[in-house]
Amino acid sequence: MKNKCTYNKLAYINRLNMRQVTSLLILSALFLLSCQKQKTEIVICATIHGVHKINPNYPYEDIYSLIDSYNPDIIGVEIRNEDIDSSILYLKNNYPFEMYDCINKYKSNKVICGFDWLGEDLENKSIPQNYWKDLSVLKKMERKLESDSLVSNKLSALDSIKLTIKEIFLNYSIQEMNNGRYDSICSIYYSQLSKLLDSTQYKEIPELYKKRDQKIAFNIVNIIKDNPGKKLIFLMGADHRHYSIKKIKQEFGDDIILNKVFE
Helix, strand or coil, rough: CCCHHHHHHHHHHHHHHHHHHHHHHHHHHHHHHHHCCCCEEEEEEEECHHHHHHCCCCCCHHHHHHHHCCCCEEEEECCCHHHHHCCCHHHHHHCHHHHHHCCCCCCCCCEEECCCCCCCHHHCCCCCCCHHHHHHHHHHHHHHHCHHHHHHHHHHHHHHHHHHHHHHHHEEEEEHHHCCHHHHHHHHHHHHHHHHHCCCCCCHHHHHHHHHHHHHHHHHHHHHHCCCEEEEEEEEHHHHHHHHHHHHHHHHHEEEECCCCCC
């Protein structure tokens, strides 16, 4: 009888243990399912770099207020990821203020990712001190174009849209910069620029602009893929926003929540 009672007690304990294990497995499965169902939230925020200083409707503080209210898990900035941990002096020499200032403000409590790309010649290398003045192929071509009166006259066809862009930068608020209107104007501008320069020695300029946009979008898509179910915000110069949003929509469709804060 003693052995039988001991056996029954052990069987009862085993049944309890099995029930506990089963309950834990069910709870774990439900937790994983809830994680899978939680949509990734993305904000793509257009910034205006140095113009924040003179646009009274879109100061730098509005960027930080957006970040604080949105409270993302991850902040993406227009800095190459290999440069994220560089000194302030290095970042100041190569990137817009709002980008490296975000690192200072949020690195202690947020994950900061860089997504910029500045050329194959710089991949996994530091940017040389004289790069923008003496070494950048793009900057050399841009300066040469500015001094070429013949081609510059040809580009005067874009004067009207450039004036519109200037007015937008000087006056738009953070909501207006991100409501899609500038994205459409920007897309038209670069499309026309590409056509006007296509038969000139400067055709590589818009090609390099496009390649950078492609690399930026590619990097952002990969960051999103690596962080399912998280809240992310990406800060970028306004000219890059249109292409990045287009690629994000193509890649993720309705599986993410995109730019809800600007609706």
